[in-house]
Amino acid sequence: MRVVLAEDNALFRQGLARLLTDAGVTVSAEVGDATALLAAVAASSPDVVVVDVRMPPGYEVEGLEAAQRIRREHPSVGVLMLSHHIEAQHAIGLLGQDARGVGYLLKDRVTDVLELTDALRRVHAGATVIDPDVVLRLVGRPRRDGGLARLSQRERDVLALMAEGRSNHAISRLLHLSPKTVETHVRNIFLRLDLTATDDDHRRVLAVLTYLRS
Structure with a gap:
């Protein structure tokens, strides 16, 4: 590199x-x-x-x-x-x-x-x-409801780690969740933020942008 x-x-x-x-x-x-x-x-x-x-x-x-x-x-x-x-x-x-x-x-x-x-x-x-x-x-700022109000606290925890650039495997380890549970939370985040079904990497970026800008 x-x-x-x-x-x-x-x-x-x-x-x-x-x-x-x-x-x-x-x-x-x-x-x-x-x-x-x-x-x-x-x-x-x-x-x-x-x-x-x-x-x-x-x-x-x-x-x-x-x-x-x-x-x-x-x-x-x-x-x-x-x-x-x-x-x-x-x-x-x-x-x-x-x-x-x-x-x-x-x-x-x-x-x-x-x-x-x-x-x-x-x-x-x-x-x-x-x-x-x-x-x-950013988490501590007063936030507009950019769809984030529909997220559970655990989904917000997952999204915060996504914003740090963590992979699903790293999120699983840091939050002591099974990989399958993390995958479910990530899918729910995409759904609750109304992110249409493109490739998951792109939706991950869009979810992070929604989080940071809200």
Whole structure:
């Protein structure tokens, strides 16, 4: 797996590059601003980019805007955003109309190289990976009834883990449910959210988008 790192803090960027290299990930470029990120993606065609939300020159949403552009212009490239703080609106802004191949993690997570490389692999495979703390913040918001009111508490638990990018097998293990029970909950979520019968991967993405935007 080839990764481009975009982070303005040189020490953090170099440390992250070393962690990933030691874990067997190929870091094809390390850059410090959004303009250099876009050039690196065009030049090296990475599998995934790791991008800080706030980058030079304004340290506002330059990284997020670059990530959104990458999603439009290079749809095969996965995007994993990093942030110091829980900024749920940035996670939602990154998702757009399709949450496949997108991740959003707090920077504290990257000290755990296994968690980071797992997130990169899942994003590369087309999954959605949302930091559990961001999911908790979203769960706590006042919510509109986007169909979610029809879900049972256990179905909401399953959907929250789906929003973190967890597979049915992982959900089964985390909630101590049988795989068949998880499959039943997932089917019920699709039905209660009125998601028409397309392939299950696509409906899974739509369910997560409904959850995050409601």
